[in-house]
Amino acid sequence: MKSPGAKAKRMPRAVREQQMLDAAVRTFGQRGYRAASMDEIAELAGVSKPLVYLYLNSKEELFTACIRREAAALVAAVRDAVEADAAGPGTPADRQLWAGLTAFFTHTAENPDGWAVLHQQARTHGEPFAAEVAAMRAEIAAFVTGLIGEAAREAHQDPAFGDRDVSGLAQALVGAAESLAQWANETPGVSAKEAAATLMNFAWAGLGSLMDGRRWSPSR
Amino acid sequence: MKSPGAKAKRMPRAVREQQMLDAAVRTFGQRGYRAASMDEIAELAGVSKPLVYLYLNSKEELFTACIRREAAALVAAVRDAVEADAAGPGTPADRQLWAGLTAFFTHTAENPDGWAVLHQQARTHGEPFAAEVAAMRAEIAAFVTGLIGEAAREAHQDPAFGDRDVSGLAQALVGAAESLAQWANETPGVSAKEAAATLMNFAWAGLGSLMDGRRWSPSR
Numbered sequence: 001m002k003s004p005g006a007k008a009k010r011m012p013r014a015v016r017e018q019q020m021l022d023a024a025v026r027t028f029g030q031r032g033y034r035a036a037s038m039d040e041i042a043e044l045a046g047v048s049k050p051l052v053y054l055y056l057n058s059k060e061e062l063f064t065a066c067i068r069r070e071a072a073a074l075v076a077a078v079r080d081a082v083e084a085d086a087a088g089p090g091t092p093a094d095r096q097l098w099a100g101l102t103a104f105f106t107h108t109a110e111n112p113d114g115w116a117v118l119h120q121q122a123r124t125h126g127e128p129f130a131a132e133v134a135a136m137r138a139e140i141a142a143f144v145t146g147l148i149g150e151a152a153r154e155a156h157q158d159p160a161f162g163d164r165d166v167s168g169l170a171q172a173l174v175g176a177a178e179s180l181a182q183w184a185n186e187t188p189g190v191s192a193k194e195a196a197a198t199l200m201n202f203a204w205a206g207l208g209s210l211m212d213g214r215r216w217s218p219s220r
Numbered sequence: 221m222k223s224p225g226a227k228a229k230r231m232p233r234a235v236r237e238q239q240m241l242d243a244a245v246r247t248f249g250q251r252g253y254r255a256a257s258m259d260e261i262a263e264l265a266g267v268s269k270p271l272v273y274l275y276l277n278s279k280e281e282l283f284t285a286c287i288r289r290e291a292a293a294l295v296a297a298v299r300d301a302v303e304a305d306a307a308g309p310g311t312p313a314d315r316q317l318w319a320g321l322t323a324f325f326t327h328t329a330e331n332p333d334g335w336a337v338l339h340q341q342a343r344t345h346g347e348p349f350a351a352e353v354a355a356m357r358a359e360i361a362a363f364v365t366g367l368i369g370e371a372a373r374e375a376h377q378d379p380a381f382g383d384r385d386v387s388g389l390a391q392a393l394v395g396a397a398e399s400l401a402q403w404a405n406e407t408p409g410v411s412a413k414e415a416a417a418t419l420m421n422f423a424w425a426g427l428g429s430l431m432d433g434r435r436w437s438p439s440r
Contacts, residue, residue: 168418175399176392198388206426
């Protein structure tokens, strides 16, 4: 979304708005919601502060717009990767999960400020921000629930393995992914691939298998 | 910590303070930090509002005291259960993990307001509250890292399975447990035992094994 400064004054509103959001996500993600100033965001976006207010109304609305944009981008990245991977019929569930996790960790690693906005800032400054990110989380959990449920139904007909087990597993997986993404972004040298592999081992092979030295591998 | 109201005026300070904290945890957990009023907390504790301010200074300090008390109780519940279970030498790692998870989910189920304070309220109202709960989380993650690391060293000498893998797995497990505890408290009819079993299946047997109908069981 970055363009040469020389053309700044002729840019259409939509492009300019994205530049403001880029600057805002970076500032909110790195400084935190409270410490971030509208002056700083305007300067980073290369526009005047009144223009930021004209387009986004207030710091609250600007922050809400950041949450929505970053949430939509993250959900789309995961969904697209799983759907691309599952293009052929009968794609095994572990392949689909691996595709989704890899996309999740790649996206959060490539957009650390966006992830900080979603996972830390949006949840630590009350409403209405927490509700925005809770809605995104519910959407991802529902998507993962669908994936695991489909896999479970294909794999076995255990009647004791019901919808509630599937929901619980999806919640566990989403919580594990959130936690690992934060850890990966805070720990120098941990790559997205490594974080995805850690969770895949955890989720698929299971700790028990890991302890016996058996690992899940994407190429098995 | 509840005592008969008749003796309210003769109670020692420590007991009275715990009653205030009981009332505060309940109010903060159910209404949220911002909506909770000091009037309501004082009334629920059966004391005057000035007495609450005399003992705890401010709403911020009262909330911080709630976070600290609930965090310490949760950490102690998990630690004690694991240590009691590991009283004999050579307790298998899966038994210790099961003991810890069962204690975690039992404690969060029995103290839903305390868990709401820690997991939701403390994290959604900025600093210094978020830092308090982050410190507790780091303590639990370090404890789980120790548990998994010990198990890994006992089980196999895979040199590729290093400290970072263990840290990552601990982060995944802690995130999964947090997510499941919230889900269990919000979902009618999900018991602590059920939540612990779901996570144990997820963490130990692994989703892959689950899909084949193989489940981890505490009595195996």
